[in-house]
Amino acid sequence: MDHISVALDHAQSLGAEYADIRIQKTRRETIYLVDLSLKNTSMNVEHGYGIRVMKNGAWGFAHSNIFTNDEVKKTVESAIKVADLSAKIKKGKGLTLAPERGYIDAYSTKIQIDPFTVPLSEKVDLMLEVNKTMLNYAKIKRAFFMLDLYNDDKFFASTLGSRIHSNIYYVYPMITATAVKEKDSQSRSHDDGGYAAGWEHILKMNLIDKASQIAEEAIMKLEADEPGEIRRRDLILNPNHLGLTMHESVGHPTELDRVLGWEADMAGVSFATPEKLKKYRYGSEIVNFIGDNTLSFGLATAGYDDDGVPGQKWYIIKDGILNEYGSTRDSRPFLDDGMSRGCSRATNYYDFPINRIPNLYLEPGKKKLSPQELISDTEDGIYIEGRGSFSIDQHRVNFQFGGDMFWEIKNGKKVRPLKDVLYKSNNPEFWNSCDAICDERYWQDFGVTNCGKGQPMQTARMTHGASTARFKNIRVGGSK
Amino acid sequence: MIIEFQKAAKYIEKNCSADDYSFFIYRSDEQQTRYAQNMITQNMSGVKYAVRLSVAYGNKTGMARINSLKEEDLKKMIETAQNIAKLNKPDPEYVPSAKKTKIPKTDNVSENTSKATMKDMVSVVKAVVDNAEDKKAFISGLVTKKINDFYMKTKNGFEGFDSSSEFGNSMTMADNKNKETKVERSVKDIKDYSVKKEIELLNSQFDALTTPKKIEAGKYNVILRPQAVLNFFSFLLYFFDRKTADYGISAMAGQIGKNMFGKNFTLLTKLDEKGLTAGPFSGDGVAAKNIEWIKNGVLNALTTDRSYAAKIKADPNFISNIIIRGGKATEEEMMKKVKNGLIINNFWYIRTVSNKKNEITGLTRDGISYFENGKVKHSVNNLRFNQIIHEATKNILLLGKEENMSSNVKVPTMLIKDFNFADTTTF
Numbered sequence A: 001m002d003h004i005s006v007a008l009d010h011a012q013s014l015g016a017e018y019a020d021i022r023i024q025k026t027r028r029e030t031i032y033l034v035d036l037s038l039k040n041t042s043m044n045v046e047h048g049y050g051i052r053v054m055k056n057g058a059w060g061f062a063h064s065n066i067f068t069n070d071e072v073k074k075t076v077e078s079a080i081k082v083a084d085l086s087a088k089i090k091k092g093k094g095l096t097l098a099p100e101r102g103y104i105d106a107y108s109t110k111i112q113i114d115p116f117t118v119p120l121s122e123k124v125d126l127m128l129e130v131n132k133t134m135l136n137y138a139k140i141k142r143a144f145f146m147l148d149l150y151n152d153d154k155f156f157a158s159t160l161g162s163r164i165h166s167n168i169y170y171v172y173p174m175i176t177a178t179a180v181k182e183k184d185s186q187s188r189s190h191d192d193g194g195y196a197a198g199w200e201h202i203l204k205m206n207l208i209d210k211a212s213q214i215a216e217e218a219i220m221k222l223e224a225d226e227p228g229e230i231r232r233r234d235l236i237l238n239p240n241h242l243g244l245t246m247h248e249s250v251g252h253p254t255e256l257d258r259v260l261g262w263e264a265d266m267a268g269v270s271f272a273t274p275e276k277l278k279k280y281r282y283g284s285e286i287v288n289f290i291g292d293n294t295l296s297f298g299l300a301t302a303g304y305d306d307d308g309v310p311g312q313k314w315y316i317i318k319d320g321i322l323n324e325y326g327s328t329r330d331s332r333p334f335l336d337d338g339m340s341r342g343c344s345r346a347t348n349y350y351d352f353p354i355n356r357i358p359n360l361y362l363e364p365g366k367k368k369l370s371p372q373e374l375i376s377d378t379e380d381g382i383y384i385e386g387r388g389s390f391s392i393d394q395h396r397v398n399f400q401f402g403g404d405m406f407w408e409i410k411n412g413k414k415v416r417p418l419k420d421v422l423y424k425s426n427n428p429e430f431w432n433s434c435d436a437i438c439d440e441r442y443w444q445d446f447g448v449t450n451c452g453k454g455q456p457m458q459t460a461r462m463t464h465g466a467s468t469a470r471f472k473n474i475r476v477g478g479s480k
Numbered sequence B: 001m002i003i004e005f006q007k008a009a010k011y012i013e014k015n016c017s018a019d020d021y022s023f024f025i026y027r028s029d030e031q032q033t034r035y036a037q038n039m040i041t042q043n044m045s046g047v048k049y050a051v052r053l054s055v056a057y058g059n060k061t062g063m064a065r066i067n068s069l070k071e072e073d074l075k076k077m078i079e080t081a082q083n084i085a086k087l088n089k090p091d092p093e094y095v096p097s098a099k100k101t102k103i104p105k106t107d108n109v110s111e112n113t114s115k116a117t118m119k120d121m122v123s124v125v126k127a128v129v130d131n132a133e134d135k136k137a138f139i140s141g142l143v144t145k146k147i148n149d150f151y152m153k154t155k156n157g158f159e160g161f162d163s164s165s166e167f168g169n170s171m172t173m174a175d176n177k178n179k180e181t182k183v184e185r186s187v188k189d190i191k192d193y194s195v196k197k198e199i200e201l202l203n204s205q206f207d208a209l210t211t212p213k214k215i216e217a218g219k220y221n222v223i224l225r226p227q228a229v230l231n232f233f234s235f236l237l238y239f240f241d242r243k244t245a246d247y248g249i250s251a252m253a254g255q256i257g258k259n260m261f262g263k264n265f266t267l268l269t270k271l272d273e274k275g276l277t278a279g280p281f282s283g284d285g286v287a288a289k290n291i292e293w294i295k296n297g298v299l300n301a302l303t304t305d306r307s308y309a310a311k312i313k314a315d316p317n318f319i320s321n322i323i324i325r326g327g328k329a330t331e332e333e334m335m336k337k338v339k340n341g342l343i344i345n346n347f348w349y350i351r352t353v354s355n356k357k358n359e360i361t362g363l364t365r366d367g368i369s370y371f372e373n374g375k376v377k378h379s380v381n382n383l384r385f386n387q388i389i390h391e392a393t394k395n396i397l398l399l400g401k402e403e404n405m406s407s408n409v410k411v412p413t414m415l416i417k418d419f420n421f422a423d424t425t426t427f
């Protein structure tokens, strides 16, 4: 008998009300080039399976990397033992699962060139050229290039009858130039995050041009002024910056497990509690956030989640109002009798699936508007590109964000670059201050590959996106 | 040493044909019981392996990593690493693998912890849940047990083995209003973990909290409890490497031998410190040694890997354990030393604001109290700090007794004046 039937049959014979097995082979090629030194050129493979059982309202989970029927049975038995122990400490009936059915299906990321078949020399040659371009500037003292290529080949089967195969890829290049002078050092990065595609995506990126641009901007930052005292002015934020802002201030607070208090000891809880659903004004009327695990290039897209729930698209914030959470089969029943939104994901085979942010993006504005027009329409503001320092409280209310490149705007013009800019705001002030969003022509994605959450910590992936948008009257200035 | 490690090591040595190589084999046996809102929400167990091989042909390098000790997988790993190296470009900063080195004897593993079962872990959860229910509160956290084995060998004769054990519990207790506080600790020997003492500490923090009064941003005297001290100063170690300093990127540029920090600040690694474990060697093949990184405010050393050490002709080193030296002051004495101030249990979401300035930001968490004339008055809302790390060390007025926070970290309570809070928060 195959491992899958062995696992599921054995789990049921030992009293599991539900069981699933996730067989996962993760391949990851990473290359780090620091200046012209190849610090790490490696290929990493992790292959194994995790078995999850639900018994008497409690989860048990065990994993192994040994593919024999005996070992599979042993792993089921330890998962059952763990569930039996867990069931001793539960409230009421304990955990239940939102309704779902079985699926027999397959999903693959659309790729044209398999990144793992591209010759190493082609990758390293590109990286060396990029770093040399940055180091050609005398003030650039460090050039950094990270290339992260990823493939997850996964088979999921459950006692609901699901048999789902997924084959997921992403590519992620990130480059940073650091300029140094006596009293200061400043960095500038080109970092769109990861993108679910093949090597063809890297070829489209013009990384050499980007390298010159970020080297010049890092040097520009070195000579730029600080923004001075904190005071209220308008912010214009580009998509590459907004990705992280929405991740922290909208993505995490609308994870149902946080709302339920399941992350209270580590990542924290959420201010966006259930009585606020369909009522709470999270943002202005033009603010619409969509959870979308069907997005073809999205890092959270896998056809199905690790509960075997299909990828979906739904409003998390609709016309500014908190609409719905991202949920999993075990979290949703604590809210109502609805179905899961398919946000259950584990990172590696040995990880327990947890409630994750889906691909989440801000809908573009409906009226025609370009970033240039938005700047022209702004009297006193700062334009921010890219991600910088970011910090938010454990209820996801108060936050402080930096950025990677800053321009002062006076009377409709970008007048000078700035450095070390921070803005401070909170929920619901920030998204309610949003008074203009550029149209769909300017929409850009931003892929997060390192979202840390859970105990033990797992790093998950998801894609965000936005068009450049304006936020009126936000506290912004230097660090003091 | 574990027999399966020896077998795998022999296989790699026999089959690796590169000019130079270095490999490690790692095994981790982990059990994790996670609880939230007074019930267990996840519970897992399993053994994980990692084998990593780095090879070089001349100064062309390659690396491969797998999670299996099976010969067919090891074979693929060797081929992959060798193919990468053969096809790679030369690394101008390449250094040969570590040579035979005398490795200090350390004692990082406890039999008691090895023998602990998931039942023992669930009993910890039971005790803390019962306590939370008595308090009409909700508790969430994680109990972990880990046994790690690490073996490393190089073509040039380095060989090292280390076993370590850890048992820990991290827990946050909250009520439906605004009380929320956390206690976390991990130890080498489960016998040194007293759930009773930890619950007492948790309850004392919880009971001390009252409805928070509004407080504005500004400079305040702070009593940082050990968890806050640990999280704050951990960020110092993020920019603590010699190369980044020498390149002018970090605040440590040109500071070795200078009074960069306050005279009350001493940070060291000490292999035979009572009650602490110490990693005997680094993954780079450097043997651990005692180092006073910062002594009475003077920066003596920064971390230096073998590659950069060879370039500047210095001794390589690494941080094997962390001790921030304390003193004898009690919290009562600290409260009397200044007119008023804040007691901070913990910090959260700390990030770098400026590398060159050594400035970081973060928020208070897990309860913050205002004291005046030697007495705690009431709780206050959380605050955001933007603070230059070394400036804070110059403002240390008193040091409390050192406390073991995890098996290899020991830090004291600190009284620091004029800590810079840049923003208030809404709760």
Ligand SMILES: [Zn+2]
Residues within 6 Å of the ligand: A247, A252, A450, A451, A452, A453
């Ligand atoms: Zn995240």
